[in-house]
Amino acid sequence: MRNLSAQQSGAHYDVAVVGAGPGGSATAYFLAKDGLRVALFDKFEFPRDKTCGDGLTPRAIKTLAAMGVLSQIEERAFRSPRIKMRYSDEITFNLELDHLKNLPRYILTMPRFQLDDVLRQYAVNAGVHFFPRARVKNLTRLVDKRVSIQTESGPVIECALAVIATGANSSLLQKLGLLKKSPPVNLAARTYFENIKDLDDSLILFFDGINLPGYGWVFPTGEGTANIGCGVFFEDSVSQASRLRGLIAEHPYLQRILKNARQVAPIQGYPLRTDFSPSHSGNEWILVVGEAAGLVNPISGEGIDYALESAHLAANAILNGWQDGFPSTATQKKYRTALGKKFQFQFILNHLIQKIYFRNGIWTSVLKSACQKPTLRKAMVDAVVGTGNPLVMFTPRVLRDVFLQLFSGRADQSKPG
Numbered sequence: 001m002r003n004l005s006a007q008q009s010g011a012h013y014d015v016a017v018v019g020a021g022p023g024g025s026a027t028a029y030f031l032a033k034d035g036l037r038v039a040l041f042d043k044f045e046f047p048r049d050k051t052c053g054d055g056l057t058p059r060a061i062k063t064l065a066a067m068g069v070l071s072q073i074e075e076r077a078f079r080s081p082r083i084k085m086r087y088s089d090e091i092t093f094n095l096e097l098d099h100l101k102n103l104p105r106y107i108l109t110m111p112r113f114q115l116d117d118v119l120r121q122y123a124v125n126a127g128v129h130f131f132p133r134a135r136v137k138n139l140t141r142l143v144d145k146r147v148s149i150q151t152e153s154g155p156v157i158e159c160a161l162a163v164i165a166t167g168a169n170s171s172l173l174q175k176l177g178l179l180k181k182s183p184p185v186n187l188a189a190r191t192y193f194e195n196i197k198d199l200d201d202s203l204i205l206f207f208d209g210i211n212l213p214g215y216g217w218v219f220p221t222g223e224g225t226a227n228i229g230c231g232v233f234f235e236d237s238v239s240q241a242s243r244l245r246g247l248i249a250e251h252p253y254l255q256r257i258l259k260n261a262r263q264v265a266p267i268q269g270y271p272l273r274t275d276f277s278p279s280h281s282g283n284e285w286i287l288v289v290g291e292a293a294g295l296v297n298p299i300s301g302e303g304i305d306y307a308l309e310s311a312h313l314a315a316n317a318i319l320n321g322w323q324d325g326f327p328s329t330a331t332q333k334k335y336r337t338a339l340g341k342k343f344q345f346q347f348i349l350n351h352l353i354q355k356i357y358f359r360n361g362i363w364t365s366v367l368k369s370a371c372q373k374p375t376l377r378k379a380m381v382d383a384v385v386g387t388g389n390p391l392v393m394f395t396p397r398v399l400r401d402v403f404l405q406l407f408s409g410r411a412d413q414s415k416p417g
Contacts, residue, residue, distance in 0.1 A: 013039040016159040023290030023307030024165030025119040030315030032127040043135040050112035051270040054227045057385040058103040060305035077110035084202040087367045095381045109219045167291045168271040185271035188231030189240035192265040213358030241269040274298035278340035298350045313338045349390035365406035
């Protein structure tokens with residue numbers, strides 16, 4: 001680990017990556033592995049905490065395996081073979097992952113304090129030069145088409161291409177003109193407990209007492225320990241930290257499992273960007289990856305898998321056009337096209353699913369119907385973890401099952417007592 005010293009001011013790199021979360025570290029790793037000289041900046045010293053739900057979906061696991069780092073992750077992570085959906089004690093069912101094809105059939109949970117440091121160190125071991133406590137102040141295109149990276153501490157380095165992986169923080173993107181205004185954000189909060197009662201190896205999503213669209217969660221991180229949180233997919237006037245505090249104090253399910261538990265971390269809120277568009281991918285001298293491009297699932301709030309996948313796409317676009325110390329003029333176009341092909345249709349449909357299904361009454365009908373319908377449960381798995389075509393939620397069978405349940409419930413309510 002090294003600081004950006006005066007002696008390194010003016011140092012030349014092929015690529016500079018701003019932000020050492022999963023997307024930034026993965027991009028840096030892929031590029032360094034193929035021989036490029038890469039600088040990786042972050043405003044914090046590592047290890048550092050990052051507020052998150054900590055889940056690694058089958059897609060994230062697949063990319064980690066392709067990087068060769070999965071064994072290090074699995075040594076510390078908690079493995080879950082299923083998701084438990086809960087609306088009440090009566091309406092509770094499992095989403096099994098055993099139908100997934102060409103993907104791991106489990107989810108891992110690993111606190112970001114550990115995960116991000118493992119990935120950063122893995123990138124460093126591949127030859128990446130890491131600069132902690134180096135908040136990037138500005139990026140400037142020079143007359144020779146190189147890029148000048150200036151940090152708040154003063155020193156400057158130069159590179160041929162920059163990658164921005166700053167997560168939900170859009171201030172640098174706006175300063176560079178890559179975003180015209182602050183993007184809409186969704187809100188979430190989490191904390192950690194230990195000595196939790198009745199935990200098994202399931203990830204738990206609960207919807208009772210939650211404002212829709214949104215959910216609460218209990219993600220086991222070890223024996224009797226879990227990441228517990230809640231989130232909504234809109235800008236709430238009440239902080240999610242306050243809402244989570246209220247859930248912990250009053251929610252019957254949480255009250256039951258946390259009766260003898262001990263809170264071991266403060267409640268912390270965090271924003272989420274789900275505003276993905278290929279137009280957010282950067283320009284001819286800057287590529288944008290992960291949540292900085294709005295790549296967070298608008299149904300689940302999961303973003304690590306998208307960060308890792310977009311990192312791989314960005315690295316491929318850079319490496320395939322690299323020549324004589326510079327990227328091809330077509331690099332950004334190739335990256336933008338690859339992002340659009342892989343994610344755009346999925347995000348359009350996921351936003352539509354959120355607007356249609358995650359409404360009071362309709363979502364209850366979805367959950368009640370899924371208790372009896374294996375086909376609907378499989379569709380929900382694909383929607384929640386992004387492992388299939390979201391169009392499955394609009395097939396005639398799924399629509400029939402959901403709306404039959406909806407109209408049946410309304411008919412029951414209209415009967416005289």
